[in-house]
Amino acid sequence: MVAMDAPNAVFNGHLTSGGVARVYQGDTTGKPIVQVIDLKVIGTATTAANPGRRYRLIISDGVHFQQAMLATQLNTLVTEERLQNLGIIRMEECVTQVIADKRIAIVLNLEVLSGSVDKIGNPIAAETVFKTDPDAEPAAAPAANGGAAAAQSVLNATGPAAVGAAGGAGSIEANGGGMGGTTRAAPAIGSRGGMGGGMGGGMGGGMGGGMGGGMGGGMGGGMGGGMGGGMGGGMGGGMGGGMRGGMGGGRPGGMGTPSRDSNSMWRQNSSGGPVAISQGTPGGTGTQYRPIASMNPYQNAWTIHGRVTYKSSLRTYQRRGQEGQVFSFELTDNSGSIRLSCFGEVATRLFDVIATDGVFSASRGSVKPANATYNRSTSQYEITLNDNAVVLPITGAAAAAFQVKYQYVPIKELERTENGTFVDVIGVVSDAPEVTEIMSRSSGEPMKKRTITLVDKSSASVKLTLWRTVTDMVKLPPTGSGPCPVLSCRSVKRGEFQGVSLDSSAVSAFVVNPDVPEAAELRGWWDSVGSTQTGVSSLSGSGGSLSSDRKTLEAAMEEDVPRVATEPRAVVFQTRAVVTYVRTEGSIYYAACPETKKKLTETAPGMWNCEFSGKDYSEEEIDWRYLLSIKIADETGEQWVTAFNEGEKLIGISARELNNLQKTDPDAFTRILTTPLCKPFVFKVKVGQNTYQGETRLRFSLIKAEPVDYRSECKLLLNSLASLRLS
Numbered sequence: 001m002v003a004m005d006a007p008n009a010v011f012n013g014h015l016t017s018g019g020v021a022r023v024y025q026g027d028t029t030g031k032p033i034v035q036v037i038d039l040k041v042i043g044t045a046t047t048a049a050n051p052g053r054r055y056r057l058i059i060s061d062g063v064h065f066q067q068a069m070l071a072t073q074l075n076t077l078v079t080e081e082r083l084q085n086l087g088i089i090r091m092e093e094c095v096t097q098v099i100a101d102k103r104i105a106i107v108l109n110l111e112v113l114s115g116s117v118d119k120i121g122n123p124i125a126a127e128t129v130f131k132t133d134p135d136a137e138p139a140a141a142p143a144a145n146g147g148a149a150a151a152q153s154v155l156n157a158t159g160p161a162a163v164g165a166a167g168g169a170g171s172i173e174a175n176g177g178g179m180g181g182t183t184r185a186a187p188a189i190g191s192r193g194g195m196g197g198g199m200g201g202g203m204g205g206g207m208g209g210g211m212g213g214g215m216g217g218g219m220g221g222g223m224g225g226g227m228g229g230g231m232g233g234g235m236g237g238g239m240g241g242g243m244r245g246g247m248g249g250g251r252p253g254g255m256g257t258p259s260r261d262s263n264s265m266w267r268q269n270s271s272g273g274p275v276a277i278s279q280g281t282p283g284g285t286g287t288q289y290r291p292i293a294s295m296n297p298y299q300n301a302w303t304i305h306g307r308v309t310y311k312s313s314l315r316t317y318q319r320r321g322q323e324g325q326v327f328s329f330e331l332t333d334n335s336g337s338i339r340l341s342c343f344g345e346v347a348t349r350l351f352d353v354i355a356t357d358g359v360f361s362a363s364r365g366s367v368k369p370a371n372a373t374y375n376r377s378t379s380q381y382e383i384t385l386n387d388n389a390v391v392l393p394i395t396g397a398a399a400a401a402f403q404v405k406y407q408y409v410p411i412k413e414l415e416r417t418e419n420g421t422f423v424d425v426i427g428v429v430s431d432a433p434e435v436t437e438i439m440s441r442s443s444g445e446p447m448k449k450r451t452i453t454l455v456d457k458s459s460a461s462v463k464l465t466l467w468r469t470v471t472d473m474v475k476l477p478p479t480g481s482g483p484c485p486v487l488s489c490r491s492v493k494r495g496e497f498q499g500v501s502l503d504s505s506a507v508s509a510f511v512v513n514p515d516v517p518e519a520a521e522l523r524g525w526w527d528s529v530g531s532t533q534t535g536v537s538s539l540s541g542s543g544g545s546l547s548s549d550r551k552t553l554e555a556a557m558e559e560d561v562p563r564v565a566t567e568p569r570a571v572v573f574q575t576r577a578v579v580t581y582v583r584t585e586g587s588i589y590y591a592a593c594p595e596t597k598k599k600l601t602e603t604a605p606g607m608w609n610c611e612f613s614g615k616d617y618s619e620e621e622i623d624w625r626y627l628l629s630i631k632i633a634d635e636t637g638e639q640w641v642t643a644f645n646e647g648e649k650l651i652g653i654s655a656r657e658l659n660n661l662q663k664t665d666p667d668a669f670t671r672i673l674t675t676p677l678c679k680p681f682v683f684k685v686k687v688g689q690n691t692y693q694g695e696t697r698l699r700f701s702l703i704k705a706e707p708v709d710y711r712s713e714c715k716l717l718l719n720s721l722a723s724l725r726l727s
Contacts, residue, residue: 015088015120019061024103024126028094033113034059035120039078039085054380059091059105062121064129068094068105071293071335072378073405077112088114095294102127106294108335287361293335295381297367304338305361305394306331307402309490310376310509313469314351329354330509331362332404336378339370342385350391357511359399364389376422376491376507406490408518412458414500414539415549416572418686419703422491425502426518427454428484428526430461432476452476454487454502455536457525462539464492464502466510474510484531486522488514496703500539549574550716554636556685564687564698571687576708579650579676580638581631588673589647589655592625593617624655630676630702632683641685643702650676650705680708 019032038058055070055078070078077083093109103126290302310330317326325348328341340362342350354360365385375382385391406424409417417423431453440447448471455461464487466474476485490509495501504510513519522530551560556573563571582588591600593610594617600608606619626647631640648654652675653661662669684704690697 015060015062017061018063019091020059020064020066020123020126021061021130023059023091023094023096023105024064024066024130026096026103028096028105031090031092032061033088033090034061035117036060036083036085036087036089037065037119037123039083041078057107059089060121060123063123064126065123066105066126067102068107069293071106071108073334073336074107074110077110082112083110084116086116086119087112088117095291097294097296097298099296099298106291106335108291108293289333289361291335292331292333292338292379295338295367295379295383297369297381299367301363302367303361303363304331304333305359306333306337307359307399307404308332308354308356309337309404310507311354311356312506313473314347325351327351330377331360332377333402338379339375339377339382340365340385341382342389346385346387346389350385350389353391353393356509357514359394359402360391361394362389362391374506403516406488406516406518410458410460411454411456411462411539412460412537414460414462414494414502415684417494418572419494419496421494422505422507423494423502425454425456425462425464425489425492426514426516426522427456427462427487427489428522428530429453429476429487430455430484432479434478435471448472450476452487454489455530456522457530459533460537460539462500462502464489464504466504470504470508470510475512484526485512486514486519486526487512488516488519550682551575552636553577553632553634553639557637557639561687561698564689572684572703573687574682574684575632575634576680576682576713577632577634578678578680579630580633580678582650582673582676583629583631584670584673588628589624589626589659592623594621594623597623597625624659626651626655632681639685639700641683641700641702643705646702646705649707650681681705682708682713 015034016030016032019030019034022030023032036057037060038056040056042054042056053075054072055075057068057070058065059068070083074083083089090111090113091105091107092111094105094107096103096105098104287303287305289305290299292304292306295302295304308329309332310328312328314325314327317324324344326341326343327347328339330337330339362383362385365383367381367383370377370380370382406426408426409423411425411427414423414425429452433451435448435450437446438449439445447468450466450471452464452466453461454464474487476487488511489502491505491507492502493505493508495503551573553575556575560571560573591602591608592598593600593613593615595615596610596612598610598612600610600617600622603609603616608617608619608622609615610617625645626643628643628647628650629640630643630650631638633639643650645655651658651672653672658669658672661672682705683702686701686703688699688701690699
């Protein structure tokens with residue numbers, strides 16, 4: 001018996017015999033118990049701005065092992081250390097894909113049975129045993145009689161006598177038929193053929209010839225029959241044919257239906273050949289849907305479905321002298337999300353069809369690697385729908401099953417969230433002023449703006465600014481005109497304008513009064529106590545980003561700083577301390593681009609250039625920004641911190657004024673740098689890692705600095721003392 005870490009584990013010390021072998025050969029229905037013998041992160045660090053982190057697993061049944069990928073919605077199992085290397089899991093749900101002649105399992109759902117244990121067995125790579133047929137398609141549901149035996153024969157066929165035994169796993173049609181398969185035996189005439197039995201209502205078998213032999217002849221043609229006979233062959237014929245072998249599906253006494261039948265959907269294998277067909281209306285229960293997490297560029301045909309969690313506006317573009325329109329949307333199912341883009345006539349045709357929060361199926365388009373600059377979905381790929389794209393709404397019970405899981409961040413926690421990241425937030429709209437219009441700095445054109453206030457059960461509020469067309473898309477009643485609505489916000493950008501702020505972006509999505517449990521909970525809280533609650537802290541506004549949390553430098557070093565090595569984002573803490581030293585050696589400010597805020601290069605006396613934008617600026621046009629290195633200290637310790645434009649609050653004048661002072665009055669320049677010394681401030685500090693020349697160091701940056709408000713600090717101290725007495 002193998003020792004286990006998990007107290008509630010149900011692992012009995014035995015892995016599922018042949019579990020990996022079956023998965024590698026396409027059978028994903030068995031829920032095998034396997035061991036994770038390798039767990040490795042691939043891609044970049046996970047942030048809302050870049051959800052690129054994926055986890056690769058190697059799973060073993062003690063005899064064979066194969067590679068697997070963890071669906072992104074399961075990443076928290078790893079980050080919370082519930083799923084560990086050498087741990088034991090039950091694969092509740094998975095799909096497989098063939099990439100570079102290897103079958104990869106994509107785990108969509110699993111149960112952790114045990115923490116890390118000793119490695120079980122000495123497994124070998126499944127691909128070395130089953131490499132003659134790595135692209136075997138996952139078996140369809142077996143027919144009532146012959147299908148189950150045929151499916152089991154796939155696992156047992158090992159010798160030359162098994163030629164053709166890897167044939168069909170039974171028909172998914174009630175009318176019978178079988179699927180042409182591939183043997184595990186040595187190559188022989190007809191080895192790409194096979195016979196899949198099936199009593200599925202029509203006593204029909206399906207036989208596919210291979211290498212010019214067999215019943216169908218030529219290029220893997222097929223013959224499928226119902227009880228009354230019937231044939232369909234050739235290049236993509238309905239009952240059987242296709243260049244990769246056929247699947248029986250004949251109706252009794254009838255000819256095969258064409259593969260282009262508008263009421264049929266093909267499910268294809270990794271090489272593009274049709275291997276299954278299901279009759280029914282697209283978007284209905286008969287359609288074979290591919291999980292979004294399994295999408296890749298190696299598929300020629302697919303159909304996905306999911307809920308629309310984001311829809312962009314319809315924009316006009318110019319290309320090669322031609323004008324067209326473009327928009328994009330995002331579909332999300334229980335395995336992940338993916339971005340779909342529409343151009344030209346496709347955009348015009350589908351823009352009014354696609355509705356945010358609606359459920360749709362989509363097929364026909366090209367799959368390519370995702371552009372991380374504009375793509376916030378969990379998929380590594382994105383789709384461009386072609387002129388023949390089919391997008392259909394799904395309603396009723398099938399649509400209700402899609403409940404998108406948002407990673408909502410409590411508003412209070414936004415204080416500890418790194419500036420510039422994208423987050424999901426849900427809150428009650430407590431204030432919704434009318435839309436205003438301002439002039440854009442970059443274009444000089446007018447644009448719409450609406451700044452609303454969100455509040456939630458964490459007793460904190462934050463300002464959210466909706467920009468441009470989003471102000472029209474998010475329908476919110478003005479304050480006082482009715483009940484305060486609940487607003488669900490996806491991928492809004494966290495900023496630092498006058499404290500913590502949120503902004504809509506090109507990838508943001510909003511739903512007013514969404515039908516999710518979090519919204520119902522918020523509504524109940526607001527109606528009962530939230531609307532009359534006092535003491536709600538505002539994260540936005542002057543000084544609003546500083547909370548009541550205080551830590552000594554010693555406590556921050558012991559509790560917060562060690563987390564930097566394990567958390568993908570920076571760690572933030574607040575402390576009350578004094579400035580003991582301002583370093584004057586080297587640069588204490590720099591010339592910055594007024595648009596990008598990047599450092600400028602002086603190309604001539606009084607002339608500066610931005611390498612990022614390529615623009616030149618004169619002395620009067622550039623923006624001077626602080627780059628101060630200061631030492632802060634409290635009763636427990638001291639720490640060097642870098643202050644950027646927050647340095648203006650410490651020094652008392654702008655960086656431009658300090659630059660002029662250094663040129664005109666060096667003594668006054670030296671004197672003013674002593675202004676913050678020995679004065680108490682409340683500092684908000686971000687701790688991150690910086691790697692230079694192979695050496696990783698901690699970097700302490702000042703996010704916020706405010707002079708101590710003695711009245712409010714005394715209240716905090718009194719509250720702290722009161723809590724100590726109660727405890």
